[in-house]
Every structure is written in structure tokens, then in C-alpha cells.
Amino acid sequence: xxxxxxxxxxDSLTWGYMTDNQPWDNYPAxxxxxxxxxxxxxxxxxxxxxxxxxxxxSYWDFEGxxxxxxxxxxxxxxxxxxxxxxxxxxxxxxxxEQQYQNLxxxxxxxxxxxxxxxxxxPTAFYLENAMTYDLLEAALQAVPKIIKKVGKANGLRxxxxxxxxxxHPDLFPEDGVHTSTAGARxxxxxxxxxxxxxxxxxxxxxxxxxxxxxxxxxGYPTSVLTYLTSLLDENPVFADIGxxxxxxxxxxxxxxxxxxxxxxxxxMFGQLEQVLRPYGNATPVFATSEATxxxxxxxxxxxxxxxxHWFDLxxxxxxCKRILKPGGWVVALYNNAKAExxxxxxxxxxxxxxxxxxxxxxxxxxxxxxxxEEWLAYHQSHSHNPLPNDPNFxxxxxxxxxxxxxxxxxxxxxxxxxxxxxxxxxxxxx
Numbered sequence: 001x002x003x004x005x006x007x008x009x010x011d012s013l014t015w016g017y018m019t020d021n022q023p024w025d026n027y028p029a030x031x032x033x034x035x036x037x038x039x040x041x042x043x044x045x046x047x048x049x050x051x052x053x054x055x056x057x058s059y060w061d062f063e064g065x066x067x068x069x070x071x072x073x074x075x076x077x078x079x080x081x082x083x084x085x086x087x088x089x090x091x092x093x094x095x096x097e098q099q100y101q102n103l104x105x106x107x108x109x110x111x112x113x114x115x116x117x118x119x120x121x122p123t124a125f126y127l128e129n130a131m132t133y134d135l136l137e138a139a140l141q142a143v144p145k146i147i148k149k150v151g152k153a154n155g156l157r158x159x160x161x162x163x164x165x166x167x168h169p170d171l172f173p174e175d176g177v178h179t180s181t182a183g184a185r186x187x188x189x190x191x192x193x194x195x196x197x198x199x200x201x202x203x204x205x206x207x208x209x210x211x212x213x214x215x216x217x218x219g220y221p222t223s224v225l226t227y228l229t230s231l232l233d234e235n236p237v238f239a240d241i242g243x244x245x246x247x248x249x250x251x252x253x254x255x256x257x258x259x260x261x262x263x264x265x266x267x268m269f270g271q272l273e274q275v276l277r278p279y280g281n282a283t284p285v286f287a288t289s290e291a292t293x294x295x296x297x298x299x300x301x302x303x304x305x306x307x308x309h310w311f312d313l314x315x316x317x318x319x320c321k322r323i324l325k326p327g328g329w330v331v332a333l334y335n336n337a338k339a340e341x342x343x344x345x346x347x348x349x350x351x352x353x354x355x356x357x358x359x360x361x362x363x364x365x366x367x368x369x370x371x372x373e374e375w376l377a378y379h380q381s382h383s384h385n386p387l388p389n390d391p392n393f394x395x396x397x398x399x400x401x402x403x404x405x406x407x408x409x410x411x412x413x414x415x416x417x418x419x420x421x422x423x424x425x426x427x428x429x430x
Contacts, residue, residue, distance in 0.1 A: 003040040006031070007073035007114075009059070010080050013122060013187075014045025018178040025181040030188035033392070035195075044068040051080040052099045055089050059103075072112045077191065078103065079119035079161065081147065082177065085139035093142050100150045118151045119191060120144035120162035122183075125169040125176035133177050159194030161187055164350060193309055193350065219247045220305065220333065221366040224419055225255050228301060231329050231423060236300035239323060241289045241316075242307030244268050246275035246282075248333065252303070253279035260299065264288045290315035294323045301329045308332045309351035317355070317429055324426045332356070332422040337415065352422045357430055359422040370413045375404045 008014050008028035016026025023029065032041030044067065049059040059065055059080060068076070080103075083089060084096055107116050124133075124140055144162040151158035164186070165171060171183030179187060229236065236257060240249045243261035245268055252259045253276060261276060262285045263269045269286050276282040287293045289304075289311045302320055304311070320330050332352055352359065376397060404413055 004038060004075070005071060005073040006035070006039055006041040006075045006077065007044050007068045007071060008041065009065075009068060009076060009078045010045040010119075011049045011059070011083055012045065012047040012178060013082060014043060014079055015047055016043070016045070016184060017047055018174050018180065019184050020181045025184055027179075027184040027188040027191070030185050031191055034188060034192045042068070042071065042073070045079075048083055049080065050083045050089050051096065051103060052084055052089065052091065053102070054091065054099075055084075057083070069106070069110060072110060073114050074112065075115045075117060075195075076107045077117045077119060077159075078107075079121065081121045081143040082124065082135070082140075085124075085135045085143060087134060087136055090136055090139045093146060096139075096143065097146050097150060100146065101154075104150065104154055104156070116154075116156050117191075117195065118147050118156055118158045119187075119194075120147045120158065120160050122161050122172075122179070122187065123165040123168070125172055127169060127172070127176040133175065135177075157194065159191055161190055164190045190350070219368075220251050220335070220419055221364055222251065222255075223364050223366075224248075224333065224421065225251050227362060227364075227421065228303070228331060228423075229255070229257070232300050233327075237298065238301050238303060239292065239294060239299040240303045240305065241292065242304055242310065243272055243284075244305070244307065245271040248303055248305035249282060250275055250279070253282040257281065259283070260285050260292075260294055262287050262289065262292045262294070290319055292319055292323060296322055297325050299323055299328065300325055301331060303331050303333065305333045306335060308355060311351070313351070313355050320429060321426065326426070328426045330356075330424050330426070330429065332359075334420050335417050336420065337417060355430075356422050356424045357428055359424050362421045362423070364419040364421070366417055366419065367414045368417050370404075370408075370415055371411060372401070372404050372408070372413075375408075375413055375415075376400055 006028075008031070014026070014028060016022040016029070019025035026043055026045070028041050028043040028045070032039060035041065044064045046059070046062045046064055048057050049062055050057060052058060053060045081096070090096075104116060107114060121140075121143055124135055144160070148158050148160075150156075165183075168183075168186070169176065171179055171186050173180050238252050238257055238259040239262060240252065240259055241262045243249045243263045246261060249259055249261040249272070258281045260283050261272055263272050264287060269284065273284050276284055285293060289307075302324060324330070332355070407413055
């Protein structure tokens with residue numbers, strides 16, 4: 001089967017200027033590793049390029065522009081506009097909007113008619129004691145809005161990199177404009193999440209990983225269930241959406257509560273059915289988060305464990321309002337290594353901040369015991385981990401094995417985890 005070609009169009013932020021190892025660290029390269037072996041991601045960025053045709057360094061004059069058109073990609077991801085905000089380049093909002101439309105029209109008219117995705121430009125910061133660029137603040141604020149407007153007018157997916165990078169000057173440490181290696185990865189992860197509903201269905205993300213997921217992923221402490229039930233009346237009914245292999249569902253079922261476990265991935269669902277077979281109070285449901293097939297107003301609490309960032313949040317909100325009883329709750333849960341609990345948590349923070357207006361946040365610390373087999377399975381279970389036929393697989397697993405050997409005692413590694421819960425009553429959902 002031919003690989004899906006993904007062309008990343010942009011300027012120095014796409015090319016990877018100021019990353020440590022540009023060929024490896026630029027955001028398209030990281031995105032390619034996240035998407036996996038079915039995808040061929042090309043970096044068609046070039047330093048200093050503008051979206052506008054009418055400048056001395058336009059993307060239209062870049063040889064890579066011709067190359068991407070001849071490559072006939074399946075997807076085109078555009079992130080252009082930062083250089084257009086320079087005083088010598090900026091020609092007003094209407095001009096920028098028309099120039100963006102021209103570029104979209106060009107790619108729309110390719111014979112392969114690729115899926116076009118628009119990234120808003122990253123946030124620019126003015127840092128003390130750092131090299132600075134002469135950029136117009138008004139233009140920097142206008143460009144992301146114009147990109148969203150053009151995207152909406154053309155029915156295109158817009159990934160809001162601008163919003164995602166707000167409050168993160170640490171990702172642009174050298175000059176406030178160009179990303180560090182960590183910043184490029186942050187953008188890649190943001191784009192990866194945004195692509196989840198385009199052609200590559202979320203249901204595929206954990207294919208071939210279900211066994212490792214069931215074996216290696218940490219579960220949830222019973223103290224979490226005690227907390228969840230404290231929010232509800234007696235004999236509540238749960239819907240665990242994006243249930244995976246049933247890590248949280250089984251905790252709920254063992255507590256004696258009725259629970260519907262909704263999961264769309266066939267491999268994960270197969271594991272889920274096996275896990276829940278002993279529990280007559282647990283019902284596996286093969287469906288999506290946006291269309292659970294559950295009856296109207298039938299559940300007291302919706303739980304989403306380690307999965308909210310994969311959902312179409314607008315559609316999921318509507319489904320929550322449909323299936324929850326009056327007075328019901330929605331709770332998202334994330335397990336994080338305690339050592340990383342306060343580090344960048346792109347998936348969790350982006351999803352929870354968008355979905356929950358004012359969540360009640362709780363933390364539950366617990367230790368997870370791993371033998372070596374389980375530890376290695378854990379490091380194969382994430383959607384972004386390389387598969388065994390990936391050239392990066394052996395190195396990835398070697399690092400995991402070395403960590404186990406250095407930290408295990410008597411064949412067991414006790415790994416500290418923190419479960420974070422985000423709870424919101426139905427009445428407060430957007």
C-alpha cells in the first residue's frame with residue numbers, strides 16, 4: 001500500500017531553524033514519527049518566506065513550492081504568515097486574506113485534490129536579552145484570526161497553533177519567534193492531535209498496540225472510584241467513553257456499579273470484551289465518543305480515561321448532554337508519571353482546558369509495580385511509540401530496558417504515578 005503523503009508548507013518555523021538537530025528535530029520530522037510508518041511527511045519549509053506573492057522572498061518563488069506541487073501530496077499542512085507581519089512585508093488584512101485564498105486555490109486545483117489543513121502561526125514573544133525581530137503587533141494578532149476565517153470559508157480544518165503556544169515563551173528561548181527542539185515537538189504534537197479527525201481515524205491510533213496496552217498501561221486506584229461515587233447518588237450508572245482495554249472500566253465494575261464501556265478501535269475492543277467477561281454489570285459497546293448509541297438520559301456519570309484529547313470535543317459535548325441524566329457529571333482522568341506531573345502535558349492540558357469551563361481538579365498518587373515484561377509493554381503501548389518494524393524500535397526498547405535494570409529491585413520496578421481527575425457537572429458544560 002502506498003504511503004499517505006503529507007506536505008508541510010511553511011517558513012523557518014517549519015524548516016526547523018534553531019532546533020538542535022534540524023533534520024531530526026524539525027516539526028514535520030517529529031510529526032512523521034508520531035503518525036507512523038503509513039505516512040511520508042515532507043518538510044517543504046524555507047527560512048524567511050512570506051505567504052504574499054508580492055514580496056522579495058515569497059513562498060511562491062521558492063523551488064520547494066514547485067516540488068510540493070509535483071509531489072502530489074495527499075495532505076497539505078500550511079503554516080505561513082509570521083514573516084508577512086514585518087513592516088516591510090505587511091500590506092494589510094484584506095491583502096493577506098486574499099493571498100491565503102490564492103494559495104489554498106492552488107493546492108485545491110492539484111490533480112490529486114489533497115486534504116488541506118491550516119495551522120495558525122505560533123505566538124511570538126518579546127524576550128529580554130534576546131535577539132528580536134521587527135514584527136507588527138497588530139498584524140501578529142490579526143493573522144491567526146484571518147487564517148481561521150479563511151479556513152471556515154473554505155470548509156478546512158484549522159489547527160490553532162497560536163492558541164496552543166500562548167503562555168509558552170519557554171518554547172522560543174532564543175528570540176521569541178523560533179522554536180527550540182522542545183518547541184518544535186510541541187507544535188508537532190499539537191498538529192498530530194489536530195489531524196486526528198482527518199482521514200486517519202482516531203480508531204486506528206492504537207491498532208496493533210492493544211495487547212501491550214492491556215499488559216503495560218497503569219490502572220487506577222480505588223480511591224479514584226471512591227471520589228467519583230461521592231459526587232453521585234446511590235446506585236449510579238457509568239458510561240466509560242474511549243474505554244480502551246478497560247483499565248478504568250474494570251475498577252468501576254469491581255465496585256459493583258453498572259457501566260457501559262464504549263470503544264471504537266477493534267483491537268482494543270477485543271481486549272475490552274475479554275477483560276469485562278467476568279462482570280455481568282459491565283457492557284462493552286462498539287461505538288465512538290460522538291455517537292455512543294446509548295439511550296437518552298441514561299447515565300449518571302461519563303468517564304473518559306486517558307482519551308479526551310482524541311475526541312471531537314464539540315460533538316462529544318452534544319453527546320454528553322444527550323446521554324447524561326439531569327444532575328450528571330463528566331470526568332476526564334489522566335495518569336502521569338509523578339516525575340513528569342508538572343512538565344509539558346500537551347495532550348491533557350489542550351483537551352481539558354478547551355472542554356471544561358471550571359473543572360474540579362483532584363490528584364491521586366499511587367505506585368504501579370512492573371516486572372520487566374510489563375515495563376517493556378508499557379513502552380510499546382502509546383500511540384506514538386514505534387512498532388516493531390520501525391527502525392527506531394530497537395533503540396526505544398533498549399532505553400526502556402536499561403531504565404528497568406537501573407531502577408528495579410528484586411525484579412520489580414515501583415513506578416510512581418499521579419492520576420489527575422477533571423470533574424464538571426452537566427449544568428456547567430459549554
